[in-house]
Amino acid sequence: xxxxxxxxxxxxxxxxxxxxxxxxxxxxxxxxxxxxxxxxxxxxxxxxxxxxxxxxxxxxxxxxxxxxxxxxxxxxxxxxxxxxxxxxxxxxxxxxxxxxxxxxxxxxxxxxxxxxxxxxxxxxxxxxxxxxxxxxxxxxxxxxxxxxxxxxxxxxxxxxxxxxxxxxxxxxxxxxxxxxxxxxxxxxxxxxxxxxxxxxxxxxxxxxxxxxxxxxxxxxxxxxxxxxxxxxxxxxxxxxxxxxxxxxxxxxxxxxxxxxxxxxxxxxxxxxxxxxxxxxxxxxxxxxxxxxxxxxxxxxxxxxxxxxxxxxxxxxxxxxxxxxxxxxxxxxxxxxxxxxxxxxxxxxxxxxx
Numbered sequence: 001x002x003x004x005x006x007x008x009x010x011x012x013x014x015x016x017x018x019x020x021x022x023x024x025x026x027x028x029x030x031x032x033x034x035x036x037x038x039x040x041x042x043x044x045x046x047x048x049x050x051x052x053x054x055x056x057x058x059x060x061x062x063x064x065x066x067x068x069x070x071x072x073x074x075x076x077x078x079x080x081x082x083x084x085x086x087x088x089x090x091x092x093x094x095x096x097x098x099x100x101x102x103x104x105x106x107x108x109x110x111x112x113x114x115x116x117x118x119x120x121x122x123x124x125x126x127x128x129x130x131x132x133x134x135x136x137x138x139x140x141x142x143x144x145x146x147x148x149x150x151x152x153x154x155x156x157x158x159x160x161x162x163x164x165x166x167x168x169x170x171x172x173x174x175x176x177x178x179x180x181x182x183x184x185x186x187x188x189x190x191x192x193x194x195x196x197x198x199x200x201x202x203x204x205x206x207x208x209x210x211x212x213x214x215x216x217x218x219x220x221x222x223x224x225x226x227x228x229x230x231x232x233x234x235x236x237x238x239x240x241x242x243x244x245x246x247x248x249x250x251x252x253x254x255x256x257x258x259x260x261x262x263x264x265x266x267x268x269x270x271x272x273x274x275x276x277x278x279x280x281x282x283x284x285x286x287x288x289x290x291x292x293x294x295x296x297x298x299x300x301x302x303x304x305x306x307x308x309x310x311x312x313x314x315x316x317x318x319x320x321x322x323x324x325x326x327x328x329x330x331x332x333x334x335x336x337x338x339x340x341x342x343x344x345x346x347x348x349x350x351x352x353x
Contacts, residue, residue: 133213276314
C-alpha cells in the first residue's frame with residue numbers, strides 16, 4: 001500500500017465536487033483481499049503508547065473503538081488547532097505535539113506537516129475534525145449503545161462527495177458518533193444498536209483517496225466536533241469545545257464481545273447407512289445458523305436459515321458424497337462459517353459401510 005493510500009482522507013475533503021454521477025452504487029471489494037495486503041503505516045501518527053495508551057482518567061468515558069481486534073493504525077488525527085477543515089498552517093495533536101507548515105509539507109498530501117523542521121515525520125492533517133483509522137473493507141461496529149439517526153450517502157446521488165456512505169448514532173448523552181466512507185451500510189435510520197454491533201463495512205466512498213474509516217464524535221445539539229482523546233498536552237486545550245477523554249475507562253479499546261467460531265461435523269449413520277447426522281456449535285450472543293448442503297460437485301441447497309437448531313439429520317443417496325457449510329450470525333451481526341469434512345454414503349449392502 002503506497003503512502004498516499006495510507007494517508008486517507010486528507011485535503012480531498014475540502015475539494016468542491018461539481019460532477020454528480022447519475023447513481024451511487026459502491027464498487028465491489030477489490031483485490032488484494034484484506035488478509036493479503038501489505039500495510040505501511042508511514043509515518044506513525046500516535047504517541048509511543050499507541051492508540052490504546054492511557055491518555056486520560058479511568059472513569060467517565062463511554063466509547064469503545066469502532067472495530068474489532070487489534071492491528072489497526074491511525075492515518076489522520078483530530079486537529080485541536082481548528083477542527084473546521086480550514087487550513088491554518090498548524091496541526092495540534094491531543095498530547096500537545098504540533099506540526100507546522102513551515103517545517104515542511106508532505107509532497108503527496110500537502111495538508112500533512114513535519115513535526116520536526118526539515119524531516120519527514122509528517123502529522124496529518126490540518127483542519128481535520130475526527131480520526132481516520134486504517135480499516136480495509138472490514139466490519140465497522142457501534143462505539144456505544146444508541147439510535148441510528150442517519151444511514152445514507154452524505155450527498156444522495158454522489159459517490160465522491162464528503163464522507164460518502166455514512167452512519168450517525170445518537171448515544172442519548174449529548175454526543176453523536178459518525179462513521180464515514182463506508183462501502184456498505186447494514187443498519188437503518190431509527191434502529192437501536194448496541195456496543196459492538198456491526199453497522200457496516202469500511203471502504204473509500206466519498207471524498208477519499210484510500211481505504212479507511214472516518215470516526216468522529218460530535219455534540220448532539222450543535223454538531224460541534226470533539227476529540228474522544230481529550231487534551232493531555234501542556235496548557236489549555238486550543239479547542240475550547242472539547243469534552244475531555246471519552247473512552248471507556250480512559251483507553252481506546254475494542255469492545256469485549258464473544259465472537260462466533262463455528263465447529264461442525266457430519267457422520268454417516270442409520271441402519272441403511274444412508275443417513276447423515278450433522279451437528280454444529282458456536283459461541284456468541286443470540287446465535288442463529290444457516291446450513292447449506294452440497295452433494296458431489298453440485299450447487300448448494302439450503303437446509304436451514306436463521307435457525308437456532310444445532311443438529312439435523314439428512315437422508316442421503318448411496319454412492320454420493322456430501323458436505324455441509326454452517327454459517328453462524330450473532331445478534332450483534334458478527335459472523336463465522338465452517339464446513340464439515342465430506343461424508344460418502346455407501347448404503348447398507350456396501351463393504352465400505
